[in-house]
Amino acid sequence: MQTTFGTGQPGRENTDLAFTDPLTGLGNHRRFFDKVDRLISDRADDPAPFTVGILDLDGFKPINDLFGHKAGDDILIQVAMRLRASMDSYSTVCRIGADEFAYLYPMVFSEEQAAEKSRMLIEILSAPYDVGERTARLSASVGCSLFYSGDETTEILVNKAETALYHAKRSGRGRVVVYTREMEEAAKRVTRIEQALRRAVSAGEVEPHFQPIVDLNTRRTIGFETLARWTDRDLGAVPPSVFIPIAEERGIIGPLSQLVLRKATEAARNWPKDLFLSFNLSPSQLVDQNTGLHILAILDRTGFDPSRLEIEITETGLMTDPASAEKIVGDLRRVGIRVSLDDFGTGQSSLGRLREFHFDKLKIDRAFVSSILDDRPSEHIIRAILAMCEGLGMDVVAEGIEEEAQADRLVQFGCAGGQGYLFGKPADADATLGYLRDSYRGALHAKAI
Numbered sequence: 173m174q175t176t177f178g179t180g181q182p183g184r185e186n187t188d189l190a191f192t193d194p195l196t197g198l199g200n201h202r203r204f205f206d207k208v209d210r211l212i213s214d215r216a217d218d219p220a221p222f223t224v225g226i227l228d229l230d231g232f233k234p235i236n237d238l239f240g241h242k243a244g245d246d247i248l249i250q251v252a253m254r255l256r257a258s259m260d261s262y263s264t265v266c267r268i269g270a271d272e273f274a275y276l277y278p279m280v281f282s283e284e285q286a287a288e289k290s291r292m293l294i295e296i297l298s299a300p301y302d303v304g305e306r307t308a309r310l311s312a313s314v315g316c317s318l319f320y321s322g323d324e325t326t327e328i329l330v331n332k333a334e335t336a337l338y339h340a341k342r343s344g345r346g347r348v349v350v351y352t353r354e355m356e357e358a359a360k361r362v363t364r365i366e367q368a369l370r371r372a373v374s375a376g377e378v379e380p381h382f383q384p385i386v387d388l389n390t391r392r393t394i395g396f397e398t399l400a401r402w403t404d405r406d407l408g409a410v411p412p413s414v415f416i417p418i419a420e421e422r423g424i425i426g427p428l429s430q431l432v433l434r435k436a437t438e439a440a441r442n443w444p445k446d447l448f449l450s451f452n453l454s455p456s457q458l459v460d461q462n463t464g465l466h467i468l469a470i471l472d473r474t475g476f477d478p479s480r481l482e483i484e485i486t487e488t489g490l491m492t493d494p495a496s497a498e499k500i501v502g503d504l505r506r507v508g509i510r511v512s513l514d515d516f517g518t519g520q521s522s523l524g525r526l527r528e529f530h531f532d533k534l535k536i537d538r539a540f541v542s543s544i545l546d547d548r549p550s551e552h553i554i555r556a557i558l559a560m561c562e563g564l565g566m567d568v569v570a571e572g573i574e575e576e577a578q579a580d581r582l583v584q585f586g587c588a589g590g591q592g593y594l595f596g597k598p599a600d601a602d603a604t605l606g607y608l609r610d611s612y613r614g615a616l617h618a619k620a621i
């Protein structure tokens with residue numbers, strides 16, 4: 173954005189309303205762009221690089237919801253004060269979005285220095301905030317870019333910092349990422365996958381596969397987890413660990429999930445009635461209040477009994493917007509759908525969540541199971557989880573069992589349910605039906621699917 177502002181009178185600049193954020197008193201978006209524009213023209217004859225950073229507060233929305241908007245505003249003011257206090261006389265910080273701040277470090281010349289100074293800002297923001305009688309904590313993510321050549325405009329620099337910020341957010345909370353060229357390549361690849369996935373979802377080309385979940389004592393199959401599979405003509409087989417996060421970020425997860433659930437329930441409705449079907453819900457679906465309605469409409473259409481369906485949600489899914497997640501989960505449980513907590517032990521939840529939410533089942537993450545034989549801490553953690561589940565009346569499934577010895581150890585600890593390559597890899601609907609025919613020896617209706 174190009175602005176025409178510039179009186180040359182420093183005193184007036186700060187008070188000009190069009191360039192000031194009314195809440196925090198910091199400069200606003202226009203002011204920031206103006207500052208960077210000017211520095212770029214100053215540096216036209218000076219080879220020294222400089223740094224632009226964009227800082228975004230992590231999880232500000234839930235804080236706003238929990239403490240109220242007035243408190244949210246107070247926190248933003250405190251954030252602004254801390255940021256301003258940490259700037260030296262050359263540097264500038266502005267508020268450029270609701271919970272987004274941008275800063276300019278004219279004297280920071282290297283990527284290492286940019287990352288170090290940004291980490292310091294995150295550190296400063298991580299100290300508790302006073303909200304009336306209570307305190308709140310926040311983390312922040314940062315993306316930085318460095319100006320190296322006169323070809324770059326403010327817009328390009330800020331876009332690069334935004335791309336870096338996007339990478340920082342994707343890799344977790346509280347991270348700093350400095351822009352590199354590879355990121356641009358990665359961003360292009362994500363866009364290619366996104367476009368191919370949109371096409372595949374509207375053409376109905378994403379398929380459910382099914383992985384058996386067994387009773388560890390009898391080895392009998394008690395249900396199946398639905399896992400989405402997608403093979404693109406040009407890209408080949410794209411793993412869900414790649415396309416699910418892209419579907420979430422780019423708003424495709426709703427239609428993708430509905431497609432997979434429809435196909436999965438069509439396949440599973442003729443399986444023996446004592447088998448359940450579990451289905452993964454992404455964090456963003458737990459923020460969308462239409463999710464429950466969509467699931468119920470699909471079950472209605474395919475004639476699948478809701479009491480045979482289980483949904484799997486992760487700890488991260490609960491964190492984004494706990495109130496919304498609770499409402500969706502409540503609606504689903506009311507019609508008999510069971511709810512399990514997936515990948516337990518790897519997320520960022522507090523045990524308190526297990527008190528607030530009622531889960532029917534907990535799935536112990538593969539990370540603990542794969543190290544159960546040679547790692548004492550994993551063994552202790554699994555035993556503690558099992559004791560806790562017993563106390564809270566939750567079923568348990570251990571994920572990622574690959575070896576007999578792991579299954580034996582889990583049985584010895586009292587774990588009732590298991591899933592993993594040892595019992596079966598995810599397979600498509602036809603192969604799963606074949607597997608069931610073999611294990612039920614004709615008890616299954618031949619007309620299935």
Ligand code: C2E
Pocket residue numbers: 383398399400411412413416429432452453454484514515538571572573574591592593594598
């Ligand atoms: P998840 O829900 O935790 O699913 C279990 C993952 O572990 C699956 O990976 C499964 O193939 C893999 N797995 C199972 N047993 C073993 C084992 O013994 N060893 C090893 N190494 N891996 C095992 P997959 O299919 O690649 O899916 C990855 C993740 O993608 C899933 O993790 C789930 O979070 C997500 N996902 C898959 N399908 C869907 C879907 O339809 N909707 C949503 N929202 N997420 C999905």
Ligand code: MG
Pocket residue numbers: 397452484514
């Ligand atoms: Mg799962």
Ligand code: MG
Pocket residue numbers: 514515535537571
């Ligand atoms: Mg899992």
